[in-house]
Structure formats: structure tokens, C-alpha cells
Amino acid sequence: MSAVDAIVVSQGTVQRRAIAKAITLLESTRADHRAQADELLTALLPHTGKSLRLGISGVPGVGKSTFIEALGLHLIEQGHRVAVLTIDPSSSVSGGSILGDKTRMEKLSMHEKAYIRPSPSSGTLGGVAEKTREAMLVCEAAGYDIVIVETVGVGQSETAVQGMTDMFVLMQLPNAGDDLQAIKKGVMELADLVVINKADIDADAATRAQAMITSSLRLLGMHGNPNDPHSDKHWQPQVISLSALLGQGVDTFWKAVSEFQTLQTANGLFNQRRQNQSLSWMWERIDAGLKQAFKQNSAVREQLPQLTASVQAGQLAASTAARELLRTWNQR
Template sequence: MTPEAVQAGLLGGESLLQRRSIAKAITLLESTRVDHRAQGDALLTALLPHTGKSFRLGISGVPGVGKSTFIEALGLYLIGQGHRVAVLTIDPSSSVSGGSILGDKTRMEHLSMHEKAFIRPSPSSGTLGGVAEKTREAMLVCEAAGYDIVIVETVGVGQSETAVQGMTDMFVLMQLPNAGDDLQAIKKGVMELADLVVINKADIDADAATRAQAQITSSLRLLGMHGNPNDPHSDKHWQPNVMSLSALLGKGVDTFWAAVTEFQTLQTANGLFSQRRQNQSLAWMWERIDAGLKQAFKQNPAVREQLPQLTAAVQAGQLAASTAARNLLSVLELTAQAAPNLGAKS
């Protein structure tokens, strides 16, 4: 398939051709070959006017919290309401294990077989930044193909919750009704990212779920994130809610979606919906620039030659770290170039 055929199939193909075109597009965008990268960028730019019309929902939670069961129940519910649902996963550890721990299609048996659903496992390409970039691009592809709900799921390894929150319109944290589970989430800084906290497995122990709900609500209040006019969410006119449900029994999925819709309506009405997306795009651009600068630095021949001895001198305490950094930066054309040119201009 040529990039043009992929684009045409994506935007207007019948069901099977479209599905094949999505897969081809994502494969092209995940390729590290320089010519593929240029084709991928051209494709992205062509698709961009057709993107952005979906609602992007981020879901995070520790392994065993029941994310797959919940996303399967939610996905089928949404398809029943007339939506088309794409599910993408961010799992930075999959580059080690060579794939998600359990295949995503095995995990969401019924949803994966539905023609109105598209499920894509985590890209397995090294750093979190790289994985997040591929997932963002895959999200744009799915949107261009007309999926109007994109769910991005993560198991919460390293900083992956921050990455998912940084690419979605609403970020949901799933919790177990266990003592201390909220402290772990607060410690990782993920509680303050949450627009909504969901306690799953309320079917197993309703009392524990009720206690956990009260506990987390109280924590959110103490952290100034709930019912506090100075809270970080107050500029959104939205206070993070805590609800419990049972994904296994499918109980609470409709209430959950009602809360999502309420959030979406509010954010759209006060203009924060589009503002969040603009901020996310700019943050994404700068994150990629930082990563690219560092990569180019490490690949620079002069740096590669001098880095080992300067690193050794720093470790041995013969050279201050800041002096070593300045020495390394000065060998780059980049620094040497920028300064005189700027001087000549002013």
C-alpha cells in the first residue's frame, strides 16, 4: 500500500480496508527508517484536519485493579450507544517483555471481536517518551478513521500516568478498595492528576468499597483537591469525584459515563477543553525537542569521543560536574554557532 492508498483507505474505505489502512498507518509511524519517518510526517499532516473530534479518555490503575474488564464493559456499552471505540495501551515495560503481559485482544475478548472497536497493544519501542509519541500518533490515526471515543490505558509503570494524562481530555484513576492504596497513588503524584477516581470490585466487599470511597474523598479534601476553592481543579469548576462500581457485574458503567459526560460538557462550555488540548500539544512538542536534542548530543562524534573521559573525571572528583557539562556543550557546533550569530544581530 502506498501512503496515498493508506490515507484514502483510512478516510473513506469500507470497514475491512479501513481497518487494514489503520494498521498500515500505525506501522509506518512506528518505523524508525528515515524515509518512513518522512512519509509518516506527510501522512500525519494530511490526516490532521480529520482528527481531534473524538473524546480522549485516559484510564490508569495498578495491575489487578480490573482495567481490562472495565474497558470491555465500557466499550460495549458505548458501542450500544452508537459510538465507535478505539483502545490504545501505554506499557513502557512491554519493550522488555516483548509485548503486553497478556495480549490485549485476549484480555478484551468480546470488545476485540466487535467491528466498531479497534484495539492496539502498547508500542514496544524503548523509552516512555518514544512509546507515548507512537501512542499519540496512533490516536490521531484512529480519530481520522472516525473513532469518536479513544481510550488510552496504562498500568502505571514509571511516569506513564503523566504521559496518559498529558494526551487525554479526562484522566480516570482506578483504585482497589484496599487500605493504603490511596497513599500509594498520592505518593506517585497520580491522585492529583485524576479528574475522577473509580473504586472497582465493589461486588466483592461493598463495605470495603464504601470505606475506601470515604477515605479517598477525605484525602482529596486534605490535599485541597476536593471542595476547596484553592484546589488545582478549581479553575476547571470541577472537583474530582470518587465513585465505586463493579466492572465484573457491569454495575455502575452508566453512572460512570454520566459523570464523564458531565465533565466533558462543563469543560467544553468554559473553554478549558480546547485549552487543555493546546497545552498538551505544545508540551508534547517541547518534550520531543528535549528528547531529540539529548539524542543528537549523545550521537555527536566529538561528544562521543570526550564523554567517557569527562565522566570518569567527574566520578573521580577531579572535575566539577558543571565544568564538565560546559566543556561538553562547548564542543558542539550548536553552541559555538549560536553565540556569534546572536551577537552580530544585536
């Protein structure tokens, strides 16, 4: 059986092994592997795109894995197949990992209708995000119709996850100041849905947080204008309070997700977002590739240390140094 058929057509253990093998191939840095991976991706592409891609983010301790396990099992019960991928920016920095530990979702990871894959363990955020985007396509080709991409609220990983999913969910703890942090980091405005978890611990605090975040979203202009006759055609970010631990509110959450999908599909924004994401992704990789080639060029590498030192010492204008380096590069 071809690698493509093993992913698209086969089932059970054979399929799982084929998926894992394909993702390992995608993650390889060897040039011949990369050529094979590109060929495989192109062959898989007609079978992709049919899932709902859900991004979930939140600080460590907010209860992401508990929530994803509860959500995943709920969705499987309804007949879905669920893949969970992770972007863990901490793993490439520390060598360790905040996320990516399969045992965190014990029941879900053992379920035959779920596929859980930890974060690629090395590389820049851009590189890790690229591997995850490609792994998402493999999962889609294998028939997983819900793909969850999880990330921890560190650095720019939220922007990366929002840039590859159809809906971005921000998980918050029910305490004041938390929402201000999210606004500060610009992640609140990425959110299509805000989930306040751990409502079981303090229901009053959760209700207060819900009201505060709703009013923040309104002040930030992320809620539509109620006087705008078209505002019902655009999604208004919702704030939902739930308890992942007790499994309470998961159905409400999924109802909101489904409403979002229906509305965005009807107004054309669902497909538009995906097209924009693909083009941004392409240009992001081109930028990274250009910069890498530039930095590896021997003439540039020879000239760079001295020019950098001159710029730092204030002897050479930064723009002049940039032009000199670009001239060197163009004459190579």
C-alpha cells in the same frame, strides 16, 4: 484509493487494514518511512480532534481490561465507535508485556465498531508515548469518537497518558493504603475521576475506600473550596465505586465523564488543555532529539567517558564538565 482516503472514507476491513498499516508506518524507525508518516499525519490532521480522549490507569489486577470491555460495549450500544490504545512501559523493559494482549477484551476486540491496538513494543517511554499519540490521531481520522488510552501503573506512564488525554481516570482497588500509594506516586493529583472497582466482592470496603479517597482529595486541596462562588465552574474530581465484572456502575461512570466534558468545554479548559498538551509534546520531542543528537556526536562521544570519570572521581565539577562538553558540541 489513497492512504488518507482509506482511513478517512473507507469502512470495514479496508479501513481497519489502512489504520493498521498507517500505525505500523508511524512505528517504523526507517528515515524514509518517517518522512512518509509525517506526510500522512499532516494530511490526516484536519480530520482529527473530534473524539473524546480518555486515559485509564491502574495497577495490574485492578480490572482495567474488564472495565474497558464493559465500557466499550456500553458505548457502542449508544452509537459510539471506540478505539483502545495501550502504553505498556513493561513491554520495552522485559520484552514481555503486562498489557497489550488482545484476548483480554474478547468481545470488544471482535466488535466491528471497536479498534484495539496493543502498545508499541520497544523504545523509551517517550518514544512509545509519541507513537501512541500519533496512533490516536489516526483513529480519530478514521471516525472513532471515543479513544481510550490505557496504561498500567508503572513508572511515569501515567503522566504520559494524562498528558495526551482529555480526562484521566485512576482505577483503585477497595483497600486502604492503595490510595496512599497513588498519592505518593503523584498519580492521585493527575486524576479527574477515581474509580473503585470490584465493589461486588466487598461493598463495605468499597464504600469505605470511596469515603477515604474523597477525604484525601479534600485534604490535598483537589476539591474546590465550597465557599468559592466560582468553584462550580471548575471540575471537582469525583470518586465512583462500581463493579466492572457485573457491569454495574458503568452508566454512572459515563454520566460523570459527560458532565466533565460539558463543564470543561463550557469553561474553555477542554481546548486549553489540548493546546497545552500539544506544545508540551512538541518541546518534549525537541528535548529528546537534542539530547540524542548530542550523544551521537563523535566529538562528544570521544570526550564523554573521560569527563564522566573525572566528575565521578571528584576531580572536575559537574558544571565545568557540562560546559566543556557543550563547547565541544557547539564547535563541531
